[in-house]
Amino acid sequence: MAKLTIADLKKIKEKVHKEMSLRDGDRRVKVTVHMGTCGIASGAKEVMDTLLQEIETAGANDVIVTTSGCMGLCSREPLVTVEVLNQAPIKYEYINPNKMRQIFKKHILAGEIQTPFVLAKGSEVNK
Amino acid sequence: MKVFRSHLLLCGGTGCQSSGSLAVKKALIEDLDKRNLTEEIKVVETGCNGFCALGPILVVYPEGVIYVNLKPADIPELVEEHLIKGRILERLLYREPGTDKIIPTMQEIPFFALQELRVLKNRGLIDPEKIDEYIARDGYAGMAKALTEMTPDQIVKEMLDSGLRGRGGAGFPTGLKWKFAAGSKSDIKYVLCNADEGDPGAFMDRSVLEADPHAVLEGMVIAAKAIGSTQGYVYCRAEYPLAIHRLNIAIAQAKEAGLLGKDILGTGFNFDLEVYQGAGAFVCGEETALMTSIEGKRGMPRPRPPFPAVAGLWQKPSILNNVETLANVGQIMLRGSAWYASIGTEKSKGTKVFALTGDVANVGLVEVPMGTKLGTIVYDIGGGIPKGKKFKAAQLGGPSGGCIPVQHLNASVDYEKVAELGAIMGSGGLIVMNEDKCAVDMARFFMDFCQDESCGKCTPCREGTKRMLDLLTKITQGKGKEGDIELLEEMAGVIKNAALCGLGQTAPNPVLSTIRYFRKEYEEHILEHRCRAAVCSAMFKSPCQHTCPIEMDIPSYIALVRAERFEDAYKILLQTNPFPSVCGRVCDHKCQSKCRRDNMDESIAIKFLKRFITDNAPRPKIEAVPVTRKEKIAVVGGGPAGLTAARDLALRGYKVTVFEELPKAGGMLYWGIPSYRLPRNILDHEIDDIRKLGVELRLNTRIGKDITFAKLEKDFDFIYLATGAHKSQKMGVTGEELGNVFGGVEFLRDFNANEDKWLKGEKTLGKKVAVIGGGNSAIDAARVALRVGSDVTILYRRLRADMPAAEEEIKAAEEEGIKIEYLIAPLKIEGKNGKVSSISCQRMTLGDFDNSGRKKPVAVADSEFTLKVDAIIAAIGQVPDMSFVDKKTGVEVNKWDCYNVGKGYKSRTANPKYFAGGDAVTGPDTVIAAIGDGHQAADDIDAAIRVANGEPAYEKPAKEIINVPLIIDEESIEAPQMHMPEMNHDTRKLSFAEVELGFNREDAIKEACRCLRCDAAV
Structure with a gap:
């Protein structure tokens, strides 16, 4: 990346906002696997590996995977956020590889929210 | 083509395989083969069908029935039921999650x-390894503004106006620190970030560094501009490899983007930084020790002045700020100091991040405005204390801090209030402790930590922490002496004043704080060798025995059940308890609350096992004990306290007479506890055994009326007053004097005295009955009222979790059809023709916490409503009835209507002839506490007599030696507590037959095998 100017900061903000809000045609679902130390200690790496493997096997090109740090509720890790285009993000709790597979097949591919594993929907509001 | 009548599709996908589908497949094929079904039923292994978390999965065609969570052991039943009998096996059936189950939004979850x-605004929303995502959420915009639109003076002013105080723990105003450094003249200045985070239990800084490292970098650049620095260091502890990794990536990306390093954003401003790793020393989190460490020397503090803002790292002006402090800076620049100061309290602005951990349901990171109540953090955000345990204290500030106990749950968490309560805000570690934690042990733990981490440079800390740790350790081992607490306080004062750095100066804080709020616990450890949390195991054999008010030898009798030596087990029970049958049915079993097995699965059913022993082993025969002593003792009150004292004294050769005003002895055991909980014959046998010793029992005799106190004093040498507490407290509402309004205990007594009439229907409460109260008496009254034919509703003014009644009692009442309404308080009682016809009530909501840690019920305006009732039972508590006490005896009755004791002996009153114990001294308490009081009184009376006669102290006769086997299992398999079989819900409320049916032999032995033998000493 070249050295930025202040104007560049604003441009990056707009560009990333667009990308992150999935308005681009070939991105339908964004999955965030939360990987702070709390998540990793509870098995988030295995969950991440499983997710990537399932995406590859299914050839799902419209699913993007990203990570973040700890999202606050450490005691329920591993936590995974699934955001389908035009829908509220769904936060899943206590995820393990098997639950990740089920969420991938039933929610991400088939659109059925897996209610027994859900913590909440929506996002924290930042005032 | 072969035609099968049924296809079984077994999922063979990766998910199901990892859950064991191959073993299930094998079992299935074997079972079908055994039953010769392989020609009719085909097993097909399919690919994954998507229910990976519910596997192994089986779909049966042609029906299309889905079975989930299969185990090989389920197969025979499945084949038998579904494939042969054609019946769907309900318990393994897949259930569609209720479509009406609403998913809460994040805003609906209080956490x-x-x-x-x-500080945590980006949490969960950005990839920390992508600088673009940080920028997209206003990242570096504050820095841009500071570098292009503000002068260093303006930046400092903005920081001062914001009111931001150092978040590392000391709370020094950040703007002021920067101002001093800005004012120091030097060509080189340093900006340092303290990412050492050494407090045990604190992980806020780690979380920020791992999730949002750029926020810290941005803050440091702004700080550099403010003070005139071009070089900085992030001192991060090596135990945070992920944080260091992400910091380094962030630094590299920021440099590449021109947001760090030379000519930042093209403004000409230079600032570079590196990460310096700490090497595992808590003391290096201290300002001057940290700088010494960066200089390459052993991390030891330096005296101040000079302060770092004048002479810091390499003697150059330096500022050291905490991670959380710096993470606030960018936003303060962008949104302004007024925005930052808009929340918080007057002296503590902004928010604080807490690492909420310990005995709390929601462990995690909590960021709240300064001034939030502690109770809000622990209960509303934290979700309260799991497993029904009680809150004891919250530890703030780690090894430098202190604890805030239950009576201060309403305290606002800000720098000033927390300091006033004897703790410090600290870096944010908030450790919640429940009733199973020992205050003394906690102080020892933190002192151990400080002693370990002390660098050794100054004598007060190096020697002082060692000696304090020594003292604390001795106290936890039962080797404490009188004067130790005062010595700890004195040493604490010296170390606080004389230590060179914050580590030593604050190390005594946890000790001082626990002494302030839990001095009684220290005294119990020293004087009684008692640890009420059952943690300091050097002082006791097993936590269960230690917690029992009469120290029953629980591990021994459980081991004897396991060894099927029930008679010997009975003997162990009787060594300490004259009423084991009774306690096996009605004890509040505090022993079980400290059972270590509960940490694994569930506590041992100690109470039920005690009952099993008394139900299944022959009771040892009782022989009369000859009277060998000349002193005569009167016991007033035939309840458990009085009878226990009578028994103990009779065993020592005294002639004892028990006076009981009611027609039958037993006190609350007979007149308060209904027979479906405690059958009459069980109680009678145990009272009879006391009579057989030679104790005279005079029923229907009221002291103060039938026999005067003067006569009693003439005929007896000593008198034990164990008259109980059985006068119901009044609710204090109008209409309480109307007919059919009873006190709880009065109703139960009337029922027991006129059982025939009640059961025949000659006496009745009427159709609808309201019971007010939430204790065991209320539940007892309600379940009796139900059995005599009424429709019963219990009205309680708080929540279920606050009810003092035993959980199993509440459940039993609900199972019998008794309704319980919460958050309701009675306002007034209305009547017709002198009898109650309705009760007006008010709904309550929960307000602030009271001293017991429960939220106070507060009336909701305009919420009154009326219930039609035929009778009301007010069971809100009992007090002793002292109207019969002759003032001339000199026995003191205090303002709670209880006897005052403790004059010379624990149970002696102001008049040396009179001793007292049981509910009449303590207020309503448990059976086992009354038995304990009875033992104490017998000891005291006997001791007083011997002292007066110049005789040597009583020597207990040698106990029969019972060899208890020591069997410790190599491995304990998780299993819940053995379930107590009960009478069917519908049949049992039609009679007073005992509801709990008792363990059978096999189950009792199985349960006894779960005991982990905490008493084992190898």
């Missing part, structure tokens, strides 16, 4: 809704 994110 998230009550937080105010500023």
